[in-house]
Amino acid sequence: xxxxxxxxxxxxxxxxxxxxxxxxxxxxxxxxxxxxxxxxxxxxxxxxxxxxxxxxxxxxxxxxxxxxxxxxxxxxxxxxxxxxxxxxxxxxxxxxxxxxxxxxxxxxxxxxx
Amino acid sequence: xxxxxxxxxxxxxxxxxxxxxxxxxxxxxxxxxxxxxxxxxxxxxxxxxxxxxxxxxxxxxxxxxxxxxxxxxxxxxxxxxxxxxxxxxxxxxxxxxxxxxxxxxxxxxxxxxxxxxxxxxxxxxxxxxxxxxxxxxxxxxxxxxxxxxxxxxxxxxxxxxxxxxxxxxxxxxxxxxxxxxxxxxxxxxxxxxxxxxxxxxxxxxxxxxxxxxxxxxxxxxxxxxxxxxxxxxxxxxxxxxxxxxxxxxxxxxxxxxxxxxxxxxxxxxxxxxxxxxxxxxxxxxxxxxxxxxxxxxxxxxxxxxxxxxxxxxxxxxxxxxxxxxxxxxxxxxxxxxxxxxxxxxxxxxxxxxxxxxxxxxxxxxxxxxxxxxxxxxxxxxxxxxxxxxxxxxxxxxxxxxxxxxxxxxxxxxxxxxxxxxxxxxxxxxxxxxxxxxxxxxxxxxxxxxxxxxxxxxxxxxxxxxxxxxxxxxxxxxxxxxxxxxxxxxxxxxxxxxxxxxxxxxxxxxxxxxxxxxxxxxxxxxxxxxxxxxxxxxxxxxxxxxxxxxxxxxxxxxxxxxxxxxxxxxxxxxxxxxxxxxxxxxxxxxxxxxxxxxxxxxxxxxxxxxxxxxxxxxxxxxxxxxxxxxxxxxxxxxxxxxxxxxxxxxxxxxxxxxxxxxxxxxxxxxxxxxxxxxxxxxxxxxxxxxxxxxxxxxxxxxxxxxxxxxxxxxxxxxxxxxxxxxxxxxxxxxxxxxxxxxxxxxxxxxxxxxxxxxxxxxxxxxxxxxxxxxxxxxxxxxxxx
Numbered sequence: 001x002x003x004x005x006x007x008x009x010x011x012x013x014x015x016x017x018x019x020x021x022x023x024x025x026x027x028x029x030x031x032x033x034x035x036x037x038x039x040x041x042x043x044x045x046x047x048x049x050x051x052x053x054x055x056x057x058x059x060x061x062x063x064x065x066x067x068x069x070x071x072x073x074x075x076x077x078x079x080x081x082x083x084x085x086x087x088x089x090x091x092x093x094x095x096x097x098x099x100x101x102x103x104x105x106x107x108x109x110x111x112x113x
Numbered sequence: 114x115x116x117x118x119x120x121x122x123x124x125x126x127x128x129x130x131x132x133x134x135x136x137x138x139x140x141x142x143x144x145x146x147x148x149x150x151x152x153x154x155x156x157x158x159x160x161x162x163x164x165x166x167x168x169x170x171x172x173x174x175x176x177x178x179x180x181x182x183x184x185x186x187x188x189x190x191x192x193x194x195x196x197x198x199x200x201x202x203x204x205x206x207x208x209x210x211x212x213x214x215x216x217x218x219x220x221x222x223x224x225x226x227x228x229x230x231x232x233x234x235x236x237x238x239x240x241x242x243x244x245x246x247x248x249x250x251x252x253x254x255x256x257x258x259x260x261x262x263x264x265x266x267x268x269x270x271x272x273x274x275x276x277x278x279x280x281x282x283x284x285x286x287x288x289x290x291x292x293x294x295x296x297x298x299x300x301x302x303x304x305x306x307x308x309x310x311x312x313x314x315x316x317x318x319x320x321x322x323x324x325x326x327x328x329x330x331x332x333x334x335x336x337x338x339x340x341x342x343x344x345x346x347x348x349x350x351x352x353x354x355x356x357x358x359x360x361x362x363x364x365x366x367x368x369x370x371x372x373x374x375x376x377x378x379x380x381x382x383x384x385x386x387x388x389x390x391x392x393x394x395x396x397x398x399x400x401x402x403x404x405x406x407x408x409x410x411x412x413x414x415x416x417x418x419x420x421x422x423x424x425x426x427x428x429x430x431x432x433x434x435x436x437x438x439x440x441x442x443x444x445x446x447x448x449x450x451x452x453x454x455x456x457x458x459x460x461x462x463x464x465x466x467x468x469x470x471x472x473x474x475x476x477x478x479x480x481x482x483x484x485x486x487x488x489x490x491x492x493x494x495x496x497x498x499x500x501x502x503x504x505x506x507x508x509x510x511x512x513x514x515x516x517x518x519x520x521x522x523x524x525x526x527x528x529x530x531x532x533x534x535x536x537x538x539x540x541x542x543x544x545x546x547x548x549x550x551x552x553x554x555x556x557x558x559x560x561x562x563x564x565x566x567x568x569x570x571x572x573x574x575x576x577x578x579x580x581x582x583x584x585x586x587x588x589x590x591x592x593x594x595x596x597x598x599x600x601x602x603x604x605x606x607x608x609x610x611x612x613x614x615x616x617x618x619x620x621x622x623x624x625x626x627x628x629x630x631x632x633x634x635x636x637x638x639x640x641x642x643x644x645x646x647x648x649x650x651x652x653x654x655x656x657x658x659x660x661x662x663x664x665x666x667x668x669x670x671x672x673x674x675x676x677x678x679x680x681x682x683x684x685x686x687x688x689x690x691x692x693x694x695x696x697x698x699x700x701x702x703x704x705x706x707x708x709x710x711x712x713x714x715x716x717x718x719x720x721x722x723x724x725x726x727x728x729x730x731x732x733x734x735x736x737x738x739x740x741x742x743x744x745x746x747x748x749x750x751x752x753x754x755x756x757x758x759x760x761x762x763x764x765x766x767x768x769x770x771x772x773x774x775x776x777x778x779x780x781x782x783x784x785x786x787x788x789x790x791x792x793x794x795x796x797x798x799x800x801x802x803x804x805x806x807x808x809x810x811x812x813x814x815x816x817x818x819x820x821x822x823x824x825x826x827x828x829x830x831x832x833x834x835x836x837x838x839x840x841x842x843x844x845x846x847x848x849x850x851x852x853x854x855x856x857x858x859x860x861x862x863x864x865x866x867x868x869x870x871x872x873x874x875x876x877x878x879x880x881x882x883x884x885x886x887x888x889x890x891x892x893x894x895x896x897x
Contacts, residue, residue, distance in 0.1 A: 001365045002413035023412040046405040047368055075368040077407035 008071050017069060019076045025094040026076045030069060035088040037066035041080035049073035050080060115147035116239050117173040118232065119164060121155035121180035123210055130214040132225045136179070139229050143236045147171045156186050164190070165197035174199065175242055177235045179207035179228065182776045183793070184768075200244030202682070202739065207235035211779030212791055216870070223787040226757045230790050237751035238744045245682040245738055248717070252338030252678045253433040256669050257282065259330055259612055262290020263655055264647025265438035266312050267662030268669075273321035275670050280430050281316060282344065284608055286327045287392035289313055290440055292655055294375060294389065296470035299520040299654075300547040306391050306473075313393040326394055328428070333435070333615040336721070337642030338678045342430045348423040350399035351385075355418035358395030360387045363410035363419065371403045373475070377443075377464045379483065380475025385410045385419070390473055434642045434669040435616065437626065438662060439609035441648040444499025444507070444601040451569045452498065452599055458484040459577055460570060460597045462498075463514065466521055480525055482596050484575060489595035491533040492525060493579055494518040495567050500602030501539060509623045511602035512652040515542045518600050519555045526558045535561040535594075537581060545654070570597055603652040616643055617825060619770075619864045625651045627864050631780075636665040639769070639863055644668050683722025683739045683795065685715045691734035698726035698735055703828040723828040725798030728838065740794055745804055752790035753811035760814035760880035762873070764789040765804070767797045769827040771819030773863030778870045785870035786877045789817060796820070797858070798831030802842045805856055809846075815855045815880045819869065822860040832860065852889050854879060 005020040013033035019026045037058065042050045049070045058064055067088075081089040118140040122128035133151045140149035148171050152160045155178055167173055176199070178190050183206040191201035209228040217224035254277050258269045261283030269279045281288070292298075293313070295305040316322055325346060332343040367383035375388045382388075384403035387395065399410070399419065411419045446454035446462050454460045459482050468474040469481065482489050496518060500511040515538065522534045536555075541562070543552040556562070565584040570577055576593045583590055605625045613620070619627040619639050626649050629637040636644050644665035647658035672678070685707075692712030699709045706720040707713050712734070715726075727735040727742065736742065752763050766772040772793050778785065794800060797820025805816045818839060820832035836858055843853035857879075859872040883889070 001362065002409070004366065004409075021409075021412050075405070075407040075409060077368075077405045079405060 006071055006074075008069075015065060015069060017071055017074060017076070019074075023096055025096065027092045027094075028069075028074070028076055028078075028081070029090045029092070030065070030067065031088050031090075032065035032067070034086050035066045036086050038085060039067070040083055040085065041067060041089065044079055044083055046077065046079065047073045047075055049075075114145050114175060114240060115171055115173050116145045116175050116177060116236060117164065117167050117171060118143070118146050118149040118177045118179065118236060119155050119160070120149070120151045120209075120232070121160070121178065122151060122153050123180060124154065127180070127210050127214045130218055130221050130224055131209065131228050132221070135225055136228055136232065140179075140232055140236070143233060145240050146236060147173060155180050156189050161190075161193040164193055168194065168197040168199060175203040175205070175239045177205050177207060177232065177239050179209045179232050179235065181210040182206075182208045182212070182772075182779070184773065184776055185211075201247075202245040203239075203242050205235045205239040205242065207231040208776075208791065208793075211776040213787075215779035215782055216785055217787045218782070218784060220787055223758060227787045227790070230752055230755070230757060233754065234748040234751040234790065234792070237747040241741065241744045241747055243738070243741075247679045247682055249677045249679050250338060252673055252676060253340075253431050254278065254673050254676055255280065255430070255432045256434045256436060256673070257330075257340070257342055257430060257432040258436045258438060260290070260438035260440055260609075260647070260649070261285075261288030261316075261324075261326065262438060262440045262647060262658070263292045263309060263312075264440070264649075264658040264662040264665075265290075265436070266309075266316055267659045268436045268438060268646055268666040269316055269322050270312060270319065271663050271666035272669060273319045275666070275674075277321065277670060277673065279322045280432065281322055281324050282328050282330055283324075283326045284329050285388070286349065286396070286398040287388045287394070288316060288324065288326060289389075289391070289393065291464075293391065294464070294471070295467050296472075296474075297520065297524060299516045300545070300551040302520065302523065310391045313391065317393045324394065325428070327398065330612055330615070333612075335431075337640075337672070338433050340432050340435055340642065342432060342435075344428050346426045346428055348401070348425045349396065350401070350419060350421055350423050351397045352418045352420055352423075353394055353396040355416045356396045357416055357418075358387060358392075358397070359415075360397060362413050362415060363397055366409040366413045368407060368409065369403050369405055371400070376468045376475045377462065379461070379465045379468060433673040434644065436644045436646055436662075436665045436669060437609070437612060437616070437618065437638065437649050438646045438665075439606050439612060439649045441603040441652065442606045442608075444505070444604055446498055446599045446601050448505055449498055449599070452495065452567070452597070453570050453572065454599060457570060457572045457577060457597075458482075459489075459572075459595065460599060462599050462601045463517055463521065464601070466598050470521065470524055480529070480596075488529060489532060491594045492522075492535075492596045492598060493567075493577075493592075493594040494522060494534070494536040494598045494600055495579075496536065496538040496541075496600045497566065498599040498601050499604070507602055507604065507623070509652070510542065512542070513654050514600040514602060516545070516548060516551065516654065518598070519543070519552055521598070522560045523555050523558055526560060533561070535563055537563050537565065537567050537579070539564070539566055545656075603648060605649065609649060616640055617827065618643070618645075619825075619862050621651075621864055623651070625649065636661050636668060639773070642672060681722070681739070683737070684717040684720035685722065685724065685726055685735050685737055686717070687713050687715055688734045688736060691732050693732055693734070695731065697729050697731065701726050701729045701834060703830055721828060723796035723798055723831050724794065725796060725828065725831050725834050728799055728801040729834070737799075740799060742801065745792060745794065746807055748792045749804055749808045750811060752792070753808060753813050756812050758788055759885060760788055760877060761812070762789040762815045762817050762876060762880070763808040763813045764791045764817040764819065764873075765794050765797070765800045766791050767799075767820045767827075767831070768793055768795050770821035770825065770863045771797070771859075771861050771869060774819070774861040774865045774869040777863065777866030779866070781866050783866055783870040785873045788877050788880075789873050796826065796828050796831035797835035798826075798828065800835055800838070802838055805842060809851065809855060809886060812886060814883075814886045815857065815876060817873070817876055818856070818858045819872065820858070820860055822862050825862060850890050850893050851886075852883050854883060855886065
């Protein structure tokens with residue numbers, strides 16, 4: 001079974017979730033200062049890994065992320081990235097071996113098994 | 114032209130109603146008749162030999178047999194006269210059994226009169242018969258089998274072993290059907306998948322079988338010998354050449370759980386999955402409805418087999434025959450609301466119990482209460498849920514559920530001897546080899562049987578309470594159980610509707626596909642070159658499904674093994690001198706067999722002989738080799754020669770549906786009035802308005818035209834063309850003062866004998882109201 005490592009770090013207003021496998025590293029970056037709190041991502045997350053934060057308090061001036069991320073539940077599918085209207089979410093994918101370009105092309109890959 | 118007339122007794126089937134002496138002496142006096150005889154069984158060897166002897170002795174050059182339907186024995190008698198040296202097409206049959214003696218049993222005198230008219234019509238047509246030569250066409254020796262359940266698997270293997278190439282198309286990602294999901298099977302309680310899996314892998318490895326799993330047929334054109342089939346192979350998003358079937362690598366990392374359709378809702382599967390461990394082909398499949406696109410499986414797959422770029426692919430095949438083995442679907446138990454399936458957790462279905470009992474199922478062989486996960490102390494089986502139940506529209510018995518419950522109750526009892534088991538039944542049906550013994554075995558194991566349909570299940574404090582009347586000991590009861598198993602019935606698979614419509618398959622009132630004859634042709638469809646096996650034509654146990662798969666394969670082999678097929682010379686041809694090149698026929702032809710040359714030209718191999726062009730041609734330049742204008746007009750004249758009853762109806766019945774419906778009314782002994790004189794035509798579209806006018810002019814009180822149901826015409830649109838012509842004709846009749854209601858057009862499928870009988874009855878009543886033909890003209894005069 002493929003091993004999956006997860007990690008989370010916070011820098012300024014950026015919450016960065018990382019997922020590492022033998023093949024790739026995915027970084028899901030949530031910049032909560034950009035977030036408008038619309039909660040579209042909460043509604044559509046297929047793993048229910050996103051929850052609404054204290055929206056009323058944030059509206060009154062509290063410095064907190066409007067969306068809370070459950071790192072254990074997140075599978076880095078990227079749906080929040082694709083649907084966020086203010087681009088508060090972004091995702092970077094680093095392919096380890098083989099690189100992404102050759103994987104997306106139709107040339108057959110060397111089997112790793 | 115000496116004609117021989119043979120009036121068949123058919124034992125008492127005909128002679129029990131009709132006066133045979135009268136029919137014989139009547140036949141002798143008809144023009145051109147050299148000899149008339151009555152025969153006990155004309156289809157028997159003795160009967161056929163008599164006909165052959167007479168052909169030699171009396172130098173007969175044409176023969177009329179008044180017996181059963183030509184749809185039954187026309188081939189028999191054609192062969193008989195060929196042996197005596199006649200052309201096979203010098204035969205005409207008068208249908209005095211299905212369309213006379215069997216449907217007018219309580220009116221012998223009028224039925225005999227009708228039979229006389231039918232014989233007179235047949236003799237009149239026979240006088241105009243022409244010898245015709247049959248043509249042979251090359252056929253494809255490939256066969257399409259639709260449905261990869263046990264019936265389809267057996268058909269495919271038998272055909273492939275015999276050397277024919279088979280395309281086995283299965284809608285799901287794996288073959289195996291329901292049998293692959295069952296636990297042990299009756300009456301021997303041997304493991305289902307253990308006996309099926311070797312056949313499944315034989316299919317996969319057979320050089321003569323192209324297995325097309327996860328594919329659907331979306332188009333069928335052409336006809337017997339040369340069906341052109343198109344369809345779609347759905348995207349699996351997994352390369353079958355790379356996938357090793359290891360399954361846990363991809364499914365293990367998939368974060369999506371959905372209810373597994375292979376466990377009927379009690380187990381879960383991932384968005385990337387192999388349906389079950391023995392699946393064939395053993396290739397994973399991504400469910401695009403469930404997948405969230407996280408691509409973990411792409412990374413996890415050691416063979417790099419997963420490809421989200423894959424697209425569905427179209428395929429095209431040419432095959433000589435098609436075997437429909439589309440199977441069944443379970444009755445939706447939530448429709449029986451009183452049993453609370455879907456509301457009460459511990460009410461489950463037979464299929465869910467099968468999966469629990471299955472060692473590779475979601476509970477690994479343990480039977481548990483879904484509400485607690487604990488082993489139930491008492492289990493009730495409820496029989497006939499969705500079967501023998503008019504309230505859900507299923508009057509039929511599903512045939513396997515009694516045995517399935519006997520089997521499951523034994524398996525549970527053997528596993529958990531302390532669990533109390535009761536089977537609530539209406540009648541226990543255990544007909545089959547070893548089945549009654551199996552029932553006795555269940556009794557000996559201590560399983561209880563209570564007769565009476567359960568009226569309701571309610572749930573109080575986590576216990577199920579069954580309310581029922583015990584109809585043997587008498588009295589109403591309310592008894593608590595831990596688990597209730599609904600023995601759900603079998604319904605035809607809705608997914609087969611597309612194929613059924615493409616092929617034009619008829620359905621019985623129970624909605625399963627209808628076979629060509631309820632006893633004699635158990636695996637043939639009404640359409641040439643199409644065969645039906647397994648539960649597509651009604652509920653069946655495994656043994657029968659396998660037998661039918663083999664039978665369908667044998668029929669397809671018989672049809673195709675020579676690589677050529679004889680075609681009936683029923684085609685149209687153009688009289689060059691008469692054609693005015695109006696091109697009406699070109700657009701009318703459903704087979705596009707007529708080209709607009711100078712004059713029009715009929716491609717006789719493509720022509721299927723419906724005759725709609727002949728009916729449409731304004732100058733009668735198109736003629737039919739069989740069912741010619743002259744022959745049909747001769748029948749009309751003969752039918753109206755002696756107006757033997759009022760109202761007298763001349764009826765034109767299309768060969769494929771309405772004539773079949775009239776025959777079915779006969780085999781079902783549905784009684785209706787004797788007034789109709791039936792004329793068989795290939796299609797309702799063949800009925801030239803001049804035939805109708807001729808009939809009315811000669812004194813028929815009404816003309817009935819019966820075709821296939823709208824949308825079901827054997828020639829696609831012949832019945833629409835007939836309808837349009839009748840509507841124009843009605844306008845003309847109205848203008849000249851004839852009641853347009855005297856021409857009636859009706860639709861019935863070959864399965865609708867009762868509807869045909871009802872139509873005749875109603876038309877007779879309408880015509881009685883109108884009075885004899887011409888009444889309206891007399892009435893109109895004094896008013897004017």
